[in-house]
Amino acid sequence: MEDVFKKLQILQDILSEKIKLEQDIQEIPKILVTQEEILSRFKRSFVEKNLEYEKTRTAEAEFRNLLAEAEALREKSEKYMDSVTTQREYEALEKEIRDATEKEQQYRKDLQREERFLADLDGQLKETNALIEQQEAELVTHRAGIGAEIAEKKAKMKALSAQEKELTANMDSEVLFKFERIIRNKMGRGIVAIRGGVCMGCHMILPVQFANNVRQGEEIVFCPYCSRILCYEETEDGQEEFFSIEDSGSLSDLDDMEEEEFEEEEEEEEKVNVDYEE
Numbered sequence: 450m451e452d453v454f455k456k457l458q459i460l461q462d463i464l465s466e467k468i469k470l471e472q473d474i475q476e477i478p479k480i481l482v483t484q485e486e487i488l489s490r491f492k493r494s495f496v497e498k499n500l501e502y503e504k505t506r507t508a509e510a511e512f513r514n515l516l517a518e519a520e521a522l523r524e525k526s527e528k529y530m531d532s533v534t535t536q537r538e539y540e541a542l543e544k545e546i547r548d549a550t551e552k553e554q555q556y557r558k559d560l561q562r563e564e565r566f567l568a569d570l571d572g573q574l575k576e577t578n579a580l581i582e583q584q585e586a587e588l589v590t591h592r593a594g595i596g597a598e599i600a601e602k603k604a605k606m607k608a609l610s611a612q613e614k615e616l617t618a619n620m621d622s623e624v625l626f627k628f629e630r631i632i633r634n635k636m637g638r639g640i641v642a643i644r645g646g647v648c649m650g651c652h653m654i655l656p657v658q659f660a661n662n663v664r665q666g667e668e669i670v671f672c673p674y675c676s677r678i679l680c681y682e683e684t685e686d687g688q689e690e691f692f693s694i695e696d697s698g699s700l701s702d703l704d705d706m707e708e709e710e711f712e713e714e715e716e717e718e719e720k721v722n723v724d725y726e727e
Contacts, residue, residue, distance in 0.1 A: 451666060454680045456616055457628065457640045463616070464629055465637035467609050470602045477599055481591055488584040495577045502570040509563035516556035523549035624669055631676055641672075642682035649682075651675035 526546040533539045617625055632639040641650035646660045653674040662670050663681045670679050 453620070453669070454640070454666075456620065457678060457680075460613065460616055460625075460628070461632060461637070461639050463609050463613050464632045464639070467606055467613075468633060468637070470606045470609075474599055474602050477595055481588070481595060484584065484588050484591060488581065488588060491577055491581045491584060495574065495581060498570060498574050498577060502567065502574060505563055505567050505570060509560065509567055512556050512560040512563055516553060516560055519549050519553040519556055523553060621669075627671070627676075628678065631678070635675065635677060638677065640678040640680055643679045644682055648672045648675060648677070648679060650677040655679075 523546055526542055526549060529542055530539075530546075533542055628639050635650065638650060641648060643649065643655065643660060643663050646655055646657065647653070648655055650672060651674045653672070655672065655674075659670060659673070659679065662668065663679045666681060671677065672679055
């Protein structure tokens, strides 16, 4: 059995590495999909910003035309000022100049605002376009290397499978099936030591029969709590630790616990039914 436990320790490393490679192979295409989604988001943002840019450029052109018209009207009114002969004409012309000047000032402010906004959008468009180009380049590189990367990992898995087959040639297939399932469910740890009657996988105190069976090393024993395979490990001073049934319990204790839990569930169910009927 000592040889079997050594093989299981080696097999644990092989299976853990295989599972990691399987996960990597599954994740590689997902990374590609994520990059494509990021690129799509950048492109949508570019289109939205470009529409806003065109809208702002149209507004900027309109304010530029309005400003030019207001300036032309003011200049024309100022020229006529020298030819005014009556007070009424003077006051009317002065009002035209004042109104044109006010509009000119307002249109200039509006134009400056749109120009600043336009410059800001132009910077955003250039930045987004640079991100799109960068993401597209990364996608091209990733697509080119994704096949080789997956092929490399599959080759490693094939080599590990060959080691696994050689290692498990004469081992119980049912034990191997359970062992692999445990490793997948227990984060790569399928076989753990028992120290002082405690499972080092789940840190639960085990029944004394389990501790004795593991110490004897005559059969494969699974932890009743975490299902991992248990192997005996001596303490640091090389001496075995012995425990009484009162300290660690027994297999019958597990049965008692299950019966008590079952009885409690029945009592709770009966109580619920009575409350419902009332």
